[in-house]
Amino acid sequence: MKDLTLTHEVLEALTTRVLMGMGAPQGSAETVARSLVLSNLVGHDSHGVIRLVEYSGWVQGGQIIPGALPRVEWEKQATALIDGEWGWGQMASALATQTVIASAQEFGTATAVLSRTNHVGRLGEYVDEIAQAGMMGIAFCNTGGEVVAPFGGIKKVLGTNPFAWSVPGVAGYNLVLDFSTAVVAAGKVILAAMNDQEIESGALIDKNGIPSTRAKDLEDGGALLAFGGHKGSGLSILIDVAAGMLAGNLPATISKSGFGNGTVIMAVDISRFVPLDFFRSITEQFAGTIHGAGAPGNSVVLMPGEMEAKTKELRLASGVVVSGGVRQSILEVAAKYGVPVPELGRSTPDL
Amino acid sequence: MKDLTLTHEVLEALTTRVLMGMGAPQGSAETVARSLVLSNLVGHDSHGVIRLVEYSGWVQGGQIIPGALPRVEWEKQATALIDGEWGWGQMASALATQTVIASAQEFGTATAVLSRTNHVGRLGEYVDEIAQAGMMGIAFCNTGGEVVAPFGGIKKVLGTNPFAWSVPGVAGYNLVLDFSTAVVAAGKVILAAMNDQEIESGALIDKNGIPSTRAKDLEDGGALLAFGGHKGSGLSILIDVAAGMLAGNLPATISKSGFGNGTVIMAVDISRFVPLDFFRSITEQFAGTIHGAGAPGNSVVLMPGEMEAKTKELRLASGVVVSGGVRQSILEVAAKYGVPVPELGRSTPDL
Numbered sequence: 001m002k003d004l005t006l007t008h009e010v011l012e013a014l015t016t017r018v019l020m021g022m023g024a025p026q027g028s029a030e031t032v033a034r035s036l037v038l039s040n041l042v043g044h045d046s047h048g049v050i051r052l053v054e055y056s057g058w059v060q061g062g063q064i065i066p067g068a069l070p071r072v073e074w075e076k077q078a079t080a081l082i083d084g085e086w087g088w089g090q091m092a093s094a095l096a097t098q099t100v101i102a103s104a105q106e107f108g109t110a111t112a113v114l115s116r117t118n119h120v121g122r123l124g125e126y127v128d129e130i131a132q133a134g135m136m137g138i139a140f141c142n143t144g145g146e147v148v149a150p151f152g153g154i155k156k157v158l159g160t161n162p163f164a165w166s167v168p169g170v171a172g173y174n175l176v177l178d179f180s181t182a183v184v185a186a187g188k189v190i191l192a193a194m195n196d197q198e199i200e201s202g203a204l205i206d207k208n209g210i211p212s213t214r215a216k217d218l219e220d221g222g223a224l225l226a227f228g229g230h231k232g233s234g235l236s237i238l239i240d241v242a243a244g245m246l247a248g249n250l251p252a253t254i255s256k257s258g259f260g261n262g263t264v265i266m267a268v269d270i271s272r273f274v275p276l277d278f279f280r281s282i283t284e285q286f287a288g289t290i291h292g293a294g295a296p297g298n299s300v301v302l303m304p305g306e307m308e309a310k311t312k313e314l315r316l317a318s319g320v321v322v323s324g325g326v327r328q329s330i331l332e333v334a335a336k337y338g339v340p341v342p343e344l345g346r347s348t349p350d351l
Numbered sequence: 352m353k354d355l356t357l358t359h360e361v362l363e364a365l366t367t368r369v370l371m372g373m374g375a376p377q378g379s380a381e382t383v384a385r386s387l388v389l390s391n392l393v394g395h396d397s398h399g400v401i402r403l404v405e406y407s408g409w410v411q412g413g414q415i416i417p418g419a420l421p422r423v424e425w426e427k428q429a430t431a432l433i434d435g436e437w438g439w440g441q442m443a444s445a446l447a448t449q450t451v452i453a454s455a456q457e458f459g460t461a462t463a464v465l466s467r468t469n470h471v472g473r474l475g476e477y478v479d480e481i482a483q484a485g486m487m488g489i490a491f492c493n494t495g496g497e498v499v500a501p502f503g504g505i506k507k508v509l510g511t512n513p514f515a516w517s518v519p520g521v522a523g524y525n526l527v528l529d530f531s532t533a534v535v536a537a538g539k540v541i542l543a544a545m546n547d548q549e550i551e552s553g554a555l556i557d558k559n560g561i562p563s564t565r566a567k568d569l570e571d572g573g574a575l576l577a578f579g580g581h582k583g584s585g586l587s588i589l590i591d592v593a594a595g596m597l598a599g600n601l602p603a604t605i606s607k608s609g610f611g612n613g614t615v616i617m618a619v620d621i622s623r624f625v626p627l628d629f630f631r632s633i634t635e636q637f638a639g640t641i642h643g644a645g646a647p648g649n650s651v652v653l654m655p656g657e658m659e660a661k662t663k664e665l666r667l668a669s670g671v672v673v674s675g676g677v678r679q680s681i682l683e684v685a686a687k688y689g690v691p692v693p694e695l696g697r698s699t700p701d702l
Contacts, residue, residue, distance in 0.1 A: 076459060076623065077428075077429070077457070077458040077459050078428070078429040078458040078459050078460045078461070079458075079459030079460055079619070079620070079623050079624075081624065106428070107428040107429040107430075107458055108427060108428050108429050108430030108462065109429045109430055109460055109461060109462040109617070110429070110460060111459065111460040111619050113624055136593055136597075138489075149644060150641055150644050150652050151652070152645060152652045152653070153641070153644030153645045153646075153652040154644065154645065154646045155643070155644040155645075157640050157641060157644045165585075165586070165589045165593075166589075167589065167592055167593050167596075175588070175589060175592060177582075177585040177586065177588075177589055179581075179582045179585070208646070209646050227579045227580070227582050227583075228578045228579025228580075228582065228583055229578070229579075230530075231528075231530045231578050231579065231583070232578075232579055232582070234516075234528040234530070234655040235516070235528065237526070237528075237641065237654065237655055238516045238517075238518065238526060238528055238655065240637070241518055241526060241634055241637060242487055242516075242518050245518075245621070245624075245625050245630050245633060245634070246487075246619075246621065246624045246625060247624075248624075248625065250633060251633070251637045253637065253640045254633060254636060254637055254640075264619075266460070266617070266619075268430070268462050268597075268615075268617075269430070270596070270597065272427065272430050273430075273432065273464055273596075273597045273598075273599075274596050274597060274599065278596075279596050282596060282601060282602070282605060283592055283596070285605060286591070286592060286602045286604065286605060289508050289604045289605075290501055290504070290508060290588065292506070293500060293501050293504030293505065293506040293508050294503060294504045294505065294506075295504075295505045295559070295560050301501050301502070301503045301504040302503070303588065304585040304588055304589065
């Protein structure tokens with residue numbers, strides 16, 4: 001199929017319908033659709049509407065209960081436990097984010113833990129919301145499915161365990177950092193392996209621990225590497241233990257479920273320490289220094305979150321490109337649930 | 352001078368005397384000495400007693416007020432501001448650590464910010480104490496003196512901005528991660544430059560942004576690189592803004608003071624979410640998996656904090672090696688204050 005460009009409204013509407021087809025109540029479907037399309041808008045298509053395929057499989061496998069709604073299991077002073085009830089991870093994350101912001105408004109700092117939660121989506125979305133509320137946000141989660149070897153090792157025992165961090169930003173964007181602790185996303189390597197392609201060096205070792213660029217080595221007993229040597233590997237280990245244990249889904253290598261995101265979200269109310277206006281004006285000045293830190297004549301050096309904000313502005317105006325492969329995949333998922341998706345055309349190879 | 356091996360008690364005692372010579376009250380001197388020698392014990396000699404040289408310069412320059420004591424400026428629910436009063440950073444950090452632990456015991460989570468604080472020492476020490484209290488600890492600080500270029504840039508605009516993270520561990524050690532966001536410590540490169548040595552590749556660029564291993568390139572307009580590409584660089588930027596702004600010492604490139612550590616310490620009481628015994632037993636099991644993740648026949652892969660614990664055990668038993676250079680430097684500092692240090696011998700080249 002050919003690529004197709006859709007407005008984000010159209011993409012959200014059709015994604016909502018497909019999710020409702022899977023059994024999601026309208027409110028949940030709208031929240032999840034908004035979250036997925038937001039990932040497309042900011043340029044992280046790997047976390048965008050393509051995830052409908054995976055979610056459909058989980059709904060059919062019983063790992064996602066589409067009608068389940070998250071709830072605050074308990075809240076005690078500056079801590080809260082959110083029970084995802086194995087519903088949509090984005091719903092649980094939205095509740096956790098609201099809870100942690102309200103709690104940090106009262107106590108100055110707060111921590112929410114999400115238990116029994118499916119794929120939470122893109123952590124950057126939630127810490128961005130915390131920054132939008134004038135706070136510093138930290139979020140991390142462990143991921144099922146061991147694909148990463150610890151520094152000095154060759155066996156896959158860690159997930160891609162992402163980490164996100166934000167503070168309120170400047171005109172147009174908050175400072176949002178959001179990264180996988182693996183050098184590259186597992187999905188990217190699996191895709192490259194399907195097409196028998198190479199991946200960048202420094203990201204993968206083969207089954208004997210030898211550095212490799214052959215994507216197929218991941219399935220042939222190899223492993224992804226953590227970014228930044230022992231430092232990124234240490235972050236991944238801390239995330240797996242801290243998030244896995246606090247959330248109760250356990251470190252990936254012990255739970256062996258290959259599933260669920262044990263997630264921790266923290267917030268600190270900045271205005272207790274410094275007036276937010278001053279925070280923003282100095283950060284603006286700091287951003288100017290970073291922008292100018294490149295070689296003479298080179299393009300500006302970007303702040304965390306700036307690329308995403310620029311991409312979002314562009315795609316809000318010109319639409320989101322849905323690749324032929326993604327079109328085909330979503331049409332197939334929609335067909336399973338008898339949901340018509342005329343916006344993507346008919347599922348025939350000649351389109 | 353020859354290297355000399357001293358017990359940690361002897362090293363602590365002489366370090367305490369030198370600090371008292373600089374004007375520190377006995378309690379402060381003991382705390383700072385214990386902190387410095389602990390860094391030697393766990394194998395991080397760069398943060399050990401050699402710092403007496405730097406501290407002496409700061410005391411003489413008026414940046415450290417040796418008799419000043421830190422105080423809790425304010426405490427409001429789960430947040431606190433510690434005023435270091437420009438005294439010893441280790442004193443302020445000890446107060447902040449105690450404050451954040453007590454606050455997290457009451458509120459479940461807490462954040463303490465340290466303002467007007469000199470060199471705080473090794474962040475790993477403080478998050479280790481938090482872990483020892485059964486909590487997850489996070490600490491980060493911005494450092495004065497720009498030596499690191501952001502990812503994609505070539506100009507020195509960031510400090511080495513360290514990050515530390517801990518959770519309670521297993522028999523013998525807590526899981527403690529503590530790293531500089533620069534690939535290598537600035538001190539190491541400066542030392543290599545003095546001896547006209549090379550440093551590891553991937554850590555340094557020259558003034559034109561070309562990768563270099565020539566240590567002298569740092570002073571010749573080059574810059575250190577952040578670890579892990581855009582991820583480590585993003586961490587460094589978030590630390591500089593978050594810690595610099597919350598603590599009021601501002602990001603290094605704006606304050607231009609070249610001095611002080613804006614520091615944030617956070618704690619989460621784990622027992623609110625999971626029984627600590629269960630946490631520890633699963634972590635022990637997880638550590639076993641990490642240990643066995645190496646190539647067959649290879650040595651075990653270590654957990655964060657494990658190397659430090661092993662080194663400490665060894666050095667508690669066999670003593671701390673004080674190199675000839677460090678001996679000479681401490682003798683010179685001690686002589687300035689008229690403090691006799693017979694444990695290190697006389698300051699003559701033939702020793």
